[in-house]
Amino acid sequence: MTVRARLTLIYGALLALVSALLLTMVYLVVRYVPPYTISAVDMPDVGMGQAIAVTRSNFLDVLVWACIAGFIVVTGLGLLAVWVVAGRVLSPLDRITATASELGSGNLHERIALSGPDDELKRLADTFDSMLARLEHDFDAHQRFAANAAHELRTPLASSRTLLQVALANPAGYTVEGLSVQLLAANERSIQTTEALLALADATHAPLEPEVVDLTELVRSLLPAVGVTARLTPSCVDGDPALLRHLAGNLINNAVQHNIPGGRVTVTVADDTLTVANDGPLVTDVDRLFEPFYRASGRSHTGHGLGLAIVRAVVDAHHARLTATPNPTGGLTVAVRFTGQAERGEAR
Numbered sequence: 001m002t003v004r005a006r007l008t009l010i011y012g013a014l015l016a017l018v019s020a021l022l023l024t025m026v027y028l029v030v031r032y033v034p035p036y037t038i039s040a041v042d043m044p045d046v047g048m049g050q051a052i053a054v055t056r057s058n059f060l061d062v063l064v065w066a067c068i069a070g071f072i073v074v075t076g077l078g079l080l081a082v083w084v085v086a087g088r089v090l091s092p093l094d095r096i097t098a099t100a101s102e103l104g105s106g107n108l109h110e111r112i113a114l115s116g117p118d119d120e121l122k123r124l125a126d127t128f129d130s131m132l133a134r135l136e137h138d139f140d141a142h143q144r145f146a147a148n149a150a151h152e153l154r155t156p157l158a159s160s161r162t163l164l165q166v167a168l169a170n171p172a173g174y175t176v177e178g179l180s181v182q183l184l185a186a187n188e189r190s191i192q193t194t195e196a197l198l199a200l201a202d203a204t205h206a207p208l209e210p211e212v213v214d215l216t217e218l219v220r221s222l223l224p225a226v227g228v229t230a231r232l233t234p235s236c237v238d239g240d241p242a243l244l245r246h247l248a249g250n251l252i253n254n255a256v257q258h259n260i261p262g263g264r265v266t267v268t269v270a271d272d273t274l275t276v277a278n279d280g281p282l283v284t285d286v287d288r289l290f291e292p293f294y295r296a297s298g299r300s301h302t303g304h305g306l307g308l309a310i311v312r313a314v315v316d317a318h319h320a321r322l323t324a325t326p327n328p329t330g331g332l333t334v335a336v337r338f339t340g341q342a343e344r345g346e347a348r
Contacts, residue, residue, distance in 0.1 A: 004083070004086045004090055007082065007086040008083045008086055012079040012082055015074070015075060015078035015079075016071070016078070019070075019078075020071060026067065027064065030060065030063055089121075092112075092114050092121040092125055093121070095112050095125070096128055099132075108132060108135055108136040109136065112129055114126070144292075144293075145292050149197060153190065155189075156186040156189040156190040157186075159186045160183055160186045163179060163182050193306075196306040196307070196310065199246050200292065200313055202243065203243055203310055203317055204313045204316075208243075208317050210239050210318075211239075212237075213237055213238070213239050213240075214234075214236050215236060215237050215244070215248075215272070215338075216234050216235050218244060218245060218248060219248050219252075219267060219274065222245070222249050222252055227256060227259075228265045229264060230266075230268075231266070231269070232267075232268070233269060233270045235269050237338040238318075239318050240318075243314045243318070244314070244318075246314055247274075247311050247314040247336065248274060250307035250308065250311050251274070251276040251334055251336075252267060254307045254311075255267075255277070255280075258278065258332075259278045259280050259331070260279055260281065263278060263280065263331065264277075264279050273337040273338070274335070274336045275334070275335040276335075277332070277334070278331045279329070281330050281331070282326065282330045283326040284326070286324045286326055286332070289308050289324065290309055290312040291309060292305065292306055293306065294309075311336075315336055319339065320337060320339065321337045322335070
């Protein structure tokens, strides 16, 4: 039985009960409450009592049938009214059900877009639309991620196959050493992409096992020998050492890789915050920089395109705060602030 039918029966039964009680009270009042004294005109005494009794009895009979007829009419009209009103009130649920059924066919573009007063059903429909929007965004992101991952993994494999095919077609044009170097480079690129994918998966899904980490020493161990200006003050944070190493390493490598010739790279650790800045090209699409495999225009196309995506995943896993600000003259400043951290240890 549908909700509409159940509501109709429930409210119809309540209406019938109230109508029956009301009509019963009317009948009892007329039947048992003594009538007011009425002045009678002069008439013969013979048969007067019998005439009044017959008139009262006939009136009660008519009243009973009138109450029964009124009960039937009121109950019937009430059931019809409840059926119509319930249908109008519950019609948004039919739209929600129809939209939900579209999900079975993989259509995430439909929306309920319910108009009307801001009631419970309107809020339910708006919540459902918001959920569909998030699902569509995540589904599209996963599709792009899978396609990009397949492309990144296929490229070095295709390069290796091409090298081998050319070497087989012209053995005299290649030495074993030269071919091995080129194959090793292609293989190394595959390994780097695979390791980056694993790091991204760990940062996104692996359970976090935090411990007190000396952020200053961790960053110092990752700094290249030249080309980076470091301003490091003692700072300890709660986090996973391996994930924090991925975060700091990817930020530093990204700043160095996408810097301009002769540009500066500055790494700062202070107040539980890691800040990395460089003098690279102008950046306009900051929000998309942290998407997997995204490469901004004007930036180097080397690398696997997962570094900043790993950074964001690690930041989310540690409930830290990530800000990325384009520099007016070019380059990017990325800051990661860790909140709710442990007491700082002794400066090393």
